[in-house]
Amino acid sequence: MRAIHYREIDGRSVGFWGLAALLAAFMAAGVTAAYFMAHIGHIITGMTNQVVWGMPHVFAVFLIVAASGALNTASIASVFGRVAYRPLARLSGLLAIALLIGGLAIVVLDLGRADHLGVALTHFNFRSIFAWNIFLYTGFVAVTGWYLWVMMERRLNRYTRMVGTVAFLWRLILTTGTGSIFGFLIARQPYDEAIMAPLFVMMSFSFGLAIFILVLMAAFKGARRPLGDDTLMRLKNLLGVFAAGVLYFLLAFHITKLYEAAFRGAEAFLLWDGGIYTFLFWFGAVFLGGMLPMLLFWLPQTRRSRAAAGWGSASVVVGGLALMYDIIIGGQAWPLSIFPGMKVSSSFYDGVVNSYSPSLPECALALGGCALALFIILFALKLLPFLPESLADEGVVESDMGSAKPKAAAGAA
Amino acid sequence: MSDEHAGPGGAENDVDEGRRRFLGAAAVSALVLAPGVSLIRYAEGDERSTAGASSKTRWGLLIDTTKCKPSCTACVTACSSYNGWKNEGRPTDPQWIRKVQVTDPSTGFSRSVPVMCQHCANAPCVEVCPTGASFRRADGIVLVDRHICIGCRYCMMACPYKARSFVSENLTNQKPWAPRGKGTVEGCTLCVPRIDAGKIPACVEACRREGGRAMTFGNLKDPASAISRALAEYPSAQLRADLMLDTGVHYQGL
Numbered sequence: 001m002r003a004i005h006y007r008e009i010d011g012r013s014v015g016f017w018g019l020a021a022l023l024a025a026f027m028a029a030g031v032t033a034a035y036f037m038a039h040i041g042h043i044i045t046g047m048t049n050q051v052v053w054g055m056p057h058v059f060a061v062f063l064i065v066a067a068s069g070a071l072n073t074a075s076i077a078s079v080f081g082r083v084a085y086r087p088l089a090r091l092s093g094l095l096a097i098a099l100l101i102g103g104l105a106i107v108v109l110d111l112g113r114a115d116h117l118g119v120a121l122t123h124f125n126f127r128s129i130f131a132w133n134i135f136l137y138t139g140f141v142a143v144t145g146w147y148l149w150v151m152m153e154r155r156l157n158r159y160t161r162m163v164g165t166v167a168f169l170w171r172l173i174l175t176t177g178t179g180s181i182f183g184f185l186i187a188r189q190p191y192d193e194a195i196m197a198p199l200f201v202m203m204s205f206s207f208g209l210a211i212f213i214l215v216l217m218a219a220f221k222g223a224r225r226p227l228g229d230d231t232l233m234r235l236k237n238l239l240g241v242f243a244a245g246v247l248y249f250l251l252a253f254h255i256t257k258l259y260e261a262a263f264r265g266a267e268a269f270l271l272w273d274g275g276i277y278t279f280l281f282w283f284g285a286v287f288l289g290g291m292l293p294m295l296l297f298w299l300p301q302t303r304r305s306r307a308a309a310g311w312g313s314a315s316v317v318v319g320g321l322a323l324m325y326d327i328i329i330g331g332q333a334w335p336l337s338i339f340p341g342m343k344v345s346s347s348f349y350d351g352v353v354n355s356y357s358p359s360l361p362e363c364a365l366a367l368g369g370c371a372l373a374l375f376i377i378l379f380a381l382k383l384l385p386f387l388p389e390s391l392a393d394e395g396v397v398e399s400d401m402g403s404a405k406p407k408a409a410a411g412a413a
Numbered sequence: 414m415s416d417e418h419a420g421p422g423g424a425e426n427d428v429d430e431g432r433r434r435f436l437g438a439a440a441v442s443a444l445v446l447a448p449g450v451s452l453i454r455y456a457e458g459d460e461r462s463t464a465g466a467s468s469k470t471r472w473g474l475l476i477d478t479t480k481c482k483p484s485c486t487a488c489v490t491a492c493s494s495y496n497g498w499k500n501e502g503r504p505t506d507p508q509w510i511r512k513v514q515v516t517d518p519s520t521g522f523s524r525s526v527p528v529m530c531q532h533c534a535n536a537p538c539v540e541v542c543p544t545g546a547s548f549r550r551a552d553g554i555v556l557v558d559r560h561i562c563i564g565c566r567y568c569m570m571a572c573p574y575k576a577r578s579f580v581s582e583n584l585t586n587q588k589p590w591a592p593r594g595k596g597t598v599e600g601c602t603l604c605v606p607r608i609d610a611g612k613i614p615a616c617v618e619a620c621r622r623e624g625g626r627a628m629t630f631g632n633l634k635d636p637a638s639a640i641s642r643a644l645a646e647y648p649s650a651q652l653r654a655d656l657m658l659d660t661g662v663h664y665q666g667l
Contacts, residue, residue, distance in 0.1 A: 041582035041595045048504035049578045052566040112564015112579060112596030116544075119561045123544040130543035130567050186656055187537060187573035336575050338528065338652055339515050339667075346513040346528075347500065348575065354504075 004087045005389040006152075009223040011382035016222070020378060023371040030368015033361035034109035042112065045362040050354035051332045056110040059366035062207065062324045063103030063373060064137065064178055065200055068171040069208020069242075070095035071144065073235070074151075075171075078164025084234060087388040088216070089164075093148040094377060094386050095212055096171070097141055102373025104137055109365055129180045136174040143167045152385070175204040182327065189266040190331035193256060199249040203320065206242035206289070210316035213239060215377060217310055219387055228393030229306065236309040240297040243316055246323075247290040266334045269353070270326065277330035280322040289319020329356055465609045471534075471553040471661060472603055473633040474617070475640050475649065476527055478666035480627035483525035486512060488628065491619030492529075495604060497588040498578075507578030509601045510616060515667075524666060527616070527628075530555055530576040530601035531652060532661035538568035538577065547598075553633075553661050554603050562597040569598060573653050576600050603661075633661065 009016075036044055047054040074092035077085035108114055124131045147167045150156040179200030185191040213235050220227035254271065257263040270277055296302050296312035333354045338344070344351035381387055492510045493499060500506045510529040516522070532555045538547045539555060546562035549555050557568075557577075569577045577600040580593060587593050590606040604614035612618075613630045620628040631640035643649075643665075650667045651660040 038596070042579065043505055043582040047579075047581075049507065049569070049575075050504055052569045052579060107565075112566070112598070113562065114564075116561065116563040120544055120563045123546075123561050125539075125542055125545040127540045128543045128567075130541060130565065134543060181567075184541070185570055187571055187653075332570075336573060338513070338574055339526075340653075341518075343516040343518050344513050346511050347502070348508045348511045348513075349504065350511075350513050350528075350575065 006090065006385035006387060007389050008383060008385050009219070009381045009387060011379075013222075016378070016382070020375065023375040023378065026364075026371030027368050027375060029364040030106075030109070030366075030371065033364035033368065034114070036361055037110070037365070038114055044359060046357045046359045047362070048354070048356070050349050051329060051356040053328055053332065054356060055358040055362045055366045056106045056369075058321065058324045058328050059369055060103045060106035060110070061178065061328065062321055063099045063106070063369060065175060065204040065324075066207040066211050066320070067096050067099035067103060067140070067204075068175045068178075068201075069204035069206065070099055070212050071167060071171050072205055072209050072238075073212060074147065075164060075168040078147075078151075078160050079168045081161075084231070087391060088212075088231070090148060090151055090386045091216065091219070092212060093144050093151065093167075094380050095208075095215060096144050097148075098373045098376035098380070099208070099211065100137060100141055101376060102369040102371075105372050106366055106369035109369075110362075129177055129184055133174075133177045133181065136170070136177050140167075140170055140174050143170050171204070172201060175201045182331070187336060188331055188334070189263050189337060190257075190270060190327075190334050193253060195249065195253050195256060199246075199253055202242065202245045202249050203323070206239065206246045206316055207320040209235065209239045209242055210293075210313040210320070213309065213313040214317070217306075217313075219381060220391065223381075223387060225387065226390050226392040228391050229304070230393045231391045232306055232309050233304065236297050236312060239313060239316060240294050243290045243293045247286065250285065250323075262337070262340065265337075269334050270330050274330060274333070274353075277326050277333060280326045280330070284319050284322020285326060287319070288315045289323055293319075332356075466550040466552040466554070468551040469634060470551075471633040472608060473532070473553070473631065473640055473661040473663065474603075474614075475629040475631075475643055475663045475665065477627045477629075478524045478526050478664055480625035481512075481525050481527065482625055483512070483514060483523075485525075485624045487619040487623040488512075488527050488616035491615040492601070492604075495588070495607075495615035496591040496602070497586065497593065498599075505579075505581040507580065507599060509576075509578065509599070526664065526667070528574060528576070528652070529616075529662070530603070531574050531658070532601075532603060534659035534661070535657065537571040537573065537658070541567045541571040543567065550605075552608075554605055554608070555600075556602055556605065557598055557600065559592055559594055559597045559599075564596040564598065566598060573656055573658070 045054060071092055073085050074089035074096075076082045077089045108117060111117070120134065124134070126132070143163070144167055147160075147163045150159045150163045176197040179197035182191040183194055183196035213232070216235070217227065217232070254267060257267045270281060272278060292315045293312035296308040296315070302308035333356065335349070335351050335353065338350065489510050489512060496509060498507045498509055500508050510527055513526045513528050515524055515526050532553055534549075534553065536547070536549055536555050539549050541547075543565065544561045544563055546558045547555065547568050548558060564579070566579055569579060577598050579598050580595050583595050584593055591602070593599055604612075604616075607614060617628040617630040620626060629640045629643055631638035633641060633644075635641055636645075644663060647665055649663045649665045651658075651663055
């Protein structure tokens with residue numbers, strides 16, 4: 001196998017600084033929105049006492065889930081010893097950290113009392129999965145940073161497999177924790193299922209790898225470095241499997257719900273007559289997030305197309321956001337069942353489908369978090385050698401799981 | 414692996430060893446110290462005082478829906494007036510207590526039911542709160558400590574009764590005995606300042622004075638209390654009893 005050379009991107013072009021300026025503008029808009037939300041209150045958002053989590057949470061949870069999945073490539077290389085993924089491992093770790101920081105920034109700035117953040121870091125209720133997630137998220141950044149360190153420090157390369165395994169297990173627990181935030185909500189019929197934890201794990205695999213592919217393609221194009229078809233095709237094939245996995249878990253989730261009579265009203269709402277939520281589920285999550293990418297990745301006419309790999313990945317991202325909106329907002333739109341089987345009405349919107357219209361400030365905050373993640377990636381690529389100089393086909397091992405070099409592969413990435 | 418290099422020609426060999434060691438030591442120190450500091454604080458325990466509250470008492474409410482008229486909102490008005498919250502009909506407005514009209518679709522039978530925080534023994538809001546701001550006093554009253562509420566609203570997601578509200582805008586003229594603040598979550602306190610002063614909740618008092626005398630307040634742990642005797646004598650129910658939350662609020666006539 002050819003030696004892998006990593007090098008920082010030049011980052012001197014008009015395109016680089018133009019992108020940096022654009023991302024900075026989005027970040028500034030996000031911070032401004034957060035300032036007004038803190039100063040005036042959440043009254044300027046679309047969130048209410050009925051829909052208490054809104055667009056910021058859709059993007060934040062999406063980014064946090066994707067952060068875990070962005071580490072796929074590094075895990076496959078380090079933990080499962082696939083040599084072909086090794087050159088991508090550093091970028092994989094970088095994306096994981098950047099996406100998580102972007103997601104956490106949104107969550108923190110959306111807090112009603114963001115100024116009480118110090119309280120959140122010093123007072124813990126260990127019965128709360130939210131409190132556990134504070135450790136899981138900050139720990140993930142630390143573990144992934146450690147992982148990057150042993151990958152990038154030649155003297156420590158021998159620890160890569162060990163640290164990579166810790167990071168791999170950590171991210172599985174992290175996404176289990178994120179899914180459990182919803183799965184543990186016994187009060188709300190659209191949630192309240194243990195399967196939400198593995199569903200979120202599979203969503204993380206899919207969303208994270210999709211973002212990884214898009215960033216990889218953009219970075220190599222921007223840096224004018226060769227990205228071979230073999231690498232790209234291998235990644236998009238894997239993404240197709242993950243997208244199918246998400247569809248499988250969604251199927252299992254909704255079939256379980258439909259089996260229980262108590263949940264059928266909520267299911268009928270989300271899957272059949274819920275308006276925007278039904279549309280987002282079938283067209284967004286199922287078609288854009290699963291069916292279309294699989295067709296693009298595997299139809300004979302498009303399966304060798306780089307553009308199809310890119311569009312398919314973008315489709316997974318859009319479908320993933322639609323699914324997250326469907327889960328988070330749709331799940332709150334359905335009214336609580338305080339009096340099962342009864343018709344109810346009140347001044348507090350009991351018994352009615354809750355409406356929600358995201359406002360500009362909360363969208364600005366959500367996009368600001370995404371911009372922060374991309375900004376971190378952009379400047380990290382400029383400052384540190386994350387990106388291989390070349391991923392041309394001749395530099396990539398074609399078949400790496402054979403018996404020829406399993407020991408050489410292990411612990412190497 | 415020796416085939417990985419930081420740049421062309423292995424430029425990383427030139428990096429200053431001392432700087433590496435310093436950065437390594439700094440990272441290890443931070444990783445070791447940060448959780449340690451947190452754990453020490455955690456070990457110091459919860460310092461919040463629930464002075465005046467005793468575990469020998471469990472305050473509760475019994476609401477006889479057969480005596481509650483749909484047109485009567487005395488309890489809601491009294492709560493709003495005493496605690497200083499206002500419902501102007503907006504979806505962002507708080508409602509610590511509300512009247513829910515409940516109709517059986519198969520029979521058409523309808524009744525009006527006041528719904529507020531049910532002061533659960535196994536309160537989901539307390540379980541999910543990351544900072545412990547949602548807490549349960551020794552006497553069973555579930556409260557929010559505004560000093561450590563970060564406004565994440567997870568308790569609102571978790572509450573099966575929609576009993577909590579989020580303050581979405583600046584407030585003025587709060588009542589000194591009912592602290593409220595923008596960016597925090599709030600709900601029925603069972604009028605805890607009144608209870609601590611030996612009085613009954615404002616809603617119960619208003620129901621007795623202006624309503625149908627549908628509400629009974631008292632100590633669920635005292636077999637001789639009016640509420641315990643009524644519960645022992647007549648059938649009653651808890652809302653979403655299937656969730657096994659052991660609510661402090663009970664209903665008759667549901």
